[in-house]
Amino acid sequence: MSSNSGIQIPSRLPLLLTHEGVLLPGSTMRISVETARNMHLVKNRLLKGTSLKSTIIGVIPNTRDPEYDTEDLPTLHRVSFWKDDYVFPRLILFCNYRSLISIGTAGLAVQVVGSNWPKPHYTLLITGLCRFRVAQLLKEGPFPLAEVEQLDKLEQYTSPDEMSEAPGPDGELGELSQRFYQAAVQLVGMLDMSVPVVAKLRRLLDSLPRETLPDVLASMIHTSNKEKLQVLDAVSLEERFKKTLPLLTRQIEGLKLLQKTRKPRLDDDKRVKAFACFPAKTVRKSLCGVLPGRQFSLDEEGDDEDGDDTAVLERKVKGANMPEPALRVCLKELKRLKKMPQSMPEYALTRNYLDLMVELPWSKSTTDCLDIRAARVLLDSDHYAMEKLKRRVLEYLAVRQLKSTLKGPILCFVGPPGVGKTSVGRSIARTLGREFHRIALGGVCDQSDIRGHRRTYVGSMPGRIINGLKTVGVNNPVFLLDEVDKLGKSLQGDPASALLEVLDPEQNHSFTDHYLNVAFDLSQVLFIATANSTATIPPALLDRMEVLQVQGYTQEEKVEIAHRHLIPHQLEQHGLTPQQLQIPQDTTQDIISKYTREAGVRSLERKIGAICRAVAVKVAEGHNVTKSEAAPAESEKSHWQLTRPEPREGGGSGAPPDMPIVIDHIALKDILGPHVFEMEVSERLTLPGVAVGLAWTPLGGEIMFVEASRMEGEGQLTLTGQLGDVMKESAHLAMSWLRSNAKTYQLTNLVGGSDPLEGTDIHLHFPAGAVTKDGPSAGVTMVTVLASLFSGRLVRSDVAMTGEITLRGLVLPVGGIKDKVLAAHRAGVKRVIIPKRNEKDLEEIPANVRKELDFVTASNLDEVLNAAFDGGFPGMSNPLTLPHIVSKL
Numbered sequence: 001m002s003s004n005s006g007i008q009i010p011s012r013l014p015l016l017l018t019h020e021g022v023l024l025p026g027s028t029m030r031i032s033v034e035t036a037r038n039m040h041l042v043k044n045r046l047l048k049g050t051s052l053k054s055t056i057i058g059v060i061p062n063t064r065d066p067e068y069d070t071e072d073l074p075t076l077h078r079v080s081f082w083k084d085d086y087v088f089p090r091l092i093l094f095c096n097y098r099s100l101i102s103i104g105t106a107g108l109a110v111q112v113v114g115s116n117w118p119k120p121h122y123t124l125l126i127t128g129l130c131r132f133r134v135a136q137l138l139k140e141g142p143f144p145l146a147e148v149e150q151l152d153k154l155e156q157y158t159s160p161d162e163m164s165e166a167p168g169p170d171g172e173l174g175e176l177s178q179r180f181y182q183a184a185v186q187l188v189g190m191l192d193m194s195v196p197v198v199a200k201l202r203r204l205l206d207s208l209p210r211e212t213l214p215d216v217l218a219s220m221i222h223t224s225n226k227e228k229l230q231v232l233d234a235v236s237l238e239e240r241f242k243k244t245l246p247l248l249t250r251q252i253e254g255l256k257l258l259q260k261t262r263k264p265r266l267d268d269d270k271r272v273k274a275f276a277c278f279p280a281k282t283v284r285k286s287l288c289g290v291l292p293g294r295q296f297s298l299d300e301e302g303d304d305e306d307g308d309d310t311a312v313l314e315r316k317v318k319g320a321n322m323p324e325p326a327l328r329v330c331l332k333e334l335k336r337l338k339k340m341p342q343s344m345p346e347y348a349l350t351r352n353y354l355d356l357m358v359e360l361p362w363s364k365s366t367t368d369c370l371d372i373r374a375a376r377v378l379l380d381s382d383h384y385a386m387e388k389l390k391r392r393v394l395e396y397l398a399v400r401q402l403k404s405t406l407k408g409p410i411l412c413f414v415g416p417p418g419v420g421k422t423s424v425g426r427s428i429a430r431t432l433g434r435e436f437h438r439i440a441l442g443g444v445c446d447q448s449d450i451r452g453h454r455r456t457y458v459g460s461m462p463g464r465i466i467n468g469l470k471t472v473g474v475n476n477p478v479f480l481l482d483e484v485d486k487l488g489k490s491l492q493g494d495p496a497s498a499l500l501e502v503l504d505p506e507q508n509h510s511f512t513d514h515y516l517n518v519a520f521d522l523s524q525v526l527f528i529a530t531a532n533s534t535a536t537i538p539p540a541l542l543d544r545m546e547v548l549q550v551q552g553y554t555q556e557e558k559v560e561i562a563h564r565h566l567i568p569h570q571l572e573q574h575g576l577t578p579q580q581l582q583i584p585q586d587t588t589q590d591i592i593s594k595y596t597r598e599a600g601v602r603s604l605e606r607k608i609g610a611i612c613r614a615v616a617v618k619v620a621e622g623h624n625v626t627k628s629e630a631a632p633a634e635s636e637k638s639h640w641q642l643t644r645p646e647p648r649e650g651g652g653s654g655a656p657p658d659m660p661i662v663i664d665h666i667a668l669k670d671i672l673g674p675h676v677f678e679m680e681v682s683e684r685l686t687l688p689g690v691a692v693g694l695a696w697t698p699l700g701g702e703i704m705f706v707e708a709s710r711m712e713g714e715g716q717l718t719l720t721g722q723l724g725d726v727m728k729e730s731a732h733l734a735m736s737w738l739r740s741n742a743k744t745y746q747l748t749n750l751v752g753g754s755d756p757l758e759g760t761d762i763h764l765h766f767p768a769g770a771v772t773k774d775g776p777s778a779g780v781t782m783v784t785v786l787a788s789l790f791s792g793r794l795v796r797s798d799v800a801m802t803g804e805i806t807l808r809g810l811v812l813p814v815g816g817i818k819d820k821v822l823a824a825h826r827a828g829v830k831r832v833i834i835p836k837r838n839e840k841d842l843e844e845i846p847a848n849v850r851k852e853l854d855f856v857t858a859s860n861l862d863e864v865l866n867a868a869f870d871g872g873f874p875g876m877s878n879p880l881t882l883p884h885i886v887s888k889l
Helices: 036-047 160-165 171-189 196-207 210-220 225-233 237-274 280-290 306-319 324-339 345-359 372-382 387-402 421-432 464-472 495-502 539-543 555-573 585-594 602-620 665-672 725-740 779-791 817-826 836-844 847-852 861-868
Strands: 012-018 028-033 057-061 091-098 101-115 121-139 145-150 410-414 436-440 478-482 526-531 546-549 624-627 640-643 690-697 700-712 717-720 760-765 799-801 831-835 854-858 884-887
Touching: 012 028, 012 036, 012 121, 028 036, 036 057, 036 101, 036 121, 057 101, 101 225, 171 196, 171 210, 171 237, 196 210, 210 225, 210 237, 225 237, 306 324, 306 345, 324 345, 345 464, 372 387, 372 421, 387 421, 387 546, 410 421, 421 436, 421 478, 421 526, 436 464, 495 539, 555 585, 555 602, 585 602, 585 665, 602 665, 690 779, 690 817, 700 779, 700 817, 717 725, 725 779, 760 779, 779 799, 779 861, 799 861, 817 831, 817 836, 817 847, 831 836, 831 861, 836 854, 854 861
Parallel strands: 012 057, 057 091, 410 526, 410 546, 436 478, 478 526, 690 799, 717 760, 799 831, 831 854
Antiparallel strands: 012 145, 028 121, 091 101, 101 121, 121 145, 690 700, 700 760, 854 884
């Protein structure tokens, strides 16, 4: 195409309304498309069209908005310039549409990007080309279409040599063009030429045609939308130069004024650099005479002399506001430091010690946020359930409002893994407005990790407590001592004993680290320890902490936690949105009951992450995951099919997805595989001599099957399943009680005798033999198993039990009732037998769980056996009367 040949835009163009500003020919700007009409236009014309003509549209700034009548609107946009590849496959039109009489700018669609967050929208990157006028509006729906008239000549870009040979404008227009070019060169010359964009602009001033300069520079300099509209309305080139030249002059005058304000400071800096090669004292004296307005101290930091360096350190020591004992020690060490040569090894040790003392927050603290209502809202938004922990935090805030000098409490959260102990500590710090620092104590076996090393050792350093205070920079942070129950002990000392001083409110106001060798006040620190069990915590250390039990979650609580926290977090981690993936509550319940069996939610979060990864693969491949319509619904085989999405209106690779991927139970099985856990309680209790017990572990409650069998022998009792001494004693107690009450309950041996052990051997087994088991709470379960074996009757398949027994047949209370009941609820048990004296513990169980379970509180073994068998147990005085039942509290 020759240099004189013109390029014509189509006579009919669709129009796009925008509030983003005014585009001028030769500039580039981004425009967000969100309204329904504009979305239809982008989908149907830009993304769906294939030819140049079908993708030409027009965009109208909504100048009827009052904002366009105000000054100084944000109008700075990134600018790109015409290149050799001038004609782009997509040509777009930008219009200034005012009362249906409009002048706009044709432009190139450089980029179209679609997104679903926070709502479906597109972002267009447009480069302006030429002006046009809207002659007539042809239709308004589904998007406006108008007949337009091209105003500017749109010629192919030529080389600088060809432009230099072309004749320039004559007369007044030529004079205006030359004045504008000189002003543009002056403006660019006032900028920093080392910046690549400025250097490129200087080169383009010589290569661009003169008639394009007003539009290009007007889009770059600071102008309002109203001024840009005036430049856009200037159809004639002479009028355009007259409109833009004052704007350019105003920008030049502003830069001149800015340079005048910066010139004295720049001159001072040049003079300072000129003296850099002279001795320091000569420089200071000269500057004091040349720059009387600036003061230079002989002790100013940055001087090369060692005396000035120690003087700066001395000022820092005195300004650290440390207690008098610590200040005396620092001044003494500083005095020694001044007398040491820098070549001595002790010089660096002393200097490091003083630097640490200066950096410690002796008196720096944060102000607590004591708004109880705001704290309650924040805790509820961060964590679901955990009412006991939230109540304790609110109590602390309330007391702090009444007494500002309250010492920090020392809390210990005890519970299974994955229930949120660590995250609660972080939320408490956010609620109080304090800094948060976590110290992992698992596996620590050296007391120096707590107290620090003495400075006599090579490589000595402070302990984790002091180092944490240095890290947070305040003296009242929230310290989380994680896994305090997993501390070790070695030849280097006992770290649990070292924590006694840290966690004792009566002593930690003067905690002494071996490295510091001076007291530091820890009384304002809020210490929170976490543990899975209190069994391994030394009694002296446990006595210094306020223990708060964090129990496991119910299935309903897990579903709520998953949809409030886990699913949104996993979607964000995997780059997905709710518009792309949805997990219904029924699917979440299947994951909880059939793929996880835990007190916390860590495994649940991992399973959700596996689903997100599987869907991310399909989304990245550009496929939709759908259920096959050809396969029968009852089939258990894979129902995931990879199909191309149906052509959407305005479809394209940048378009937001129309339909989300919903995970049902069939897709869940395809992703996670077969069910890991099945409801096996009823299947296991099909023969006499089997019962379900409840056990507590550091990981939460668990159901435990107990099996018994008998054969001819010499009356021996065999116990297997890695049982501890306490559990073995419970088995002998159960056997002795049944033998003493054999006639009452009509129990017989293999030969029909009244002694169950006569000529009979008994084998009692606890499955999961690789796991060590101990404790007295399986006593009632053993009695029930043996009674079922000797009587030949089946134990009810929906019953689980726990409780310690005595030789007299009494049922004693046990611990971990809430964890055990939740385990029974997860396993589908309907009746739970607990000791009578544990009835008070039922108040801690969530109401929805209590409503679904029948609780039998037994004070003796007669009541246990009566509740464990259908219709009672033979030999009871009133076998049809159940013991104390707390039904659906």
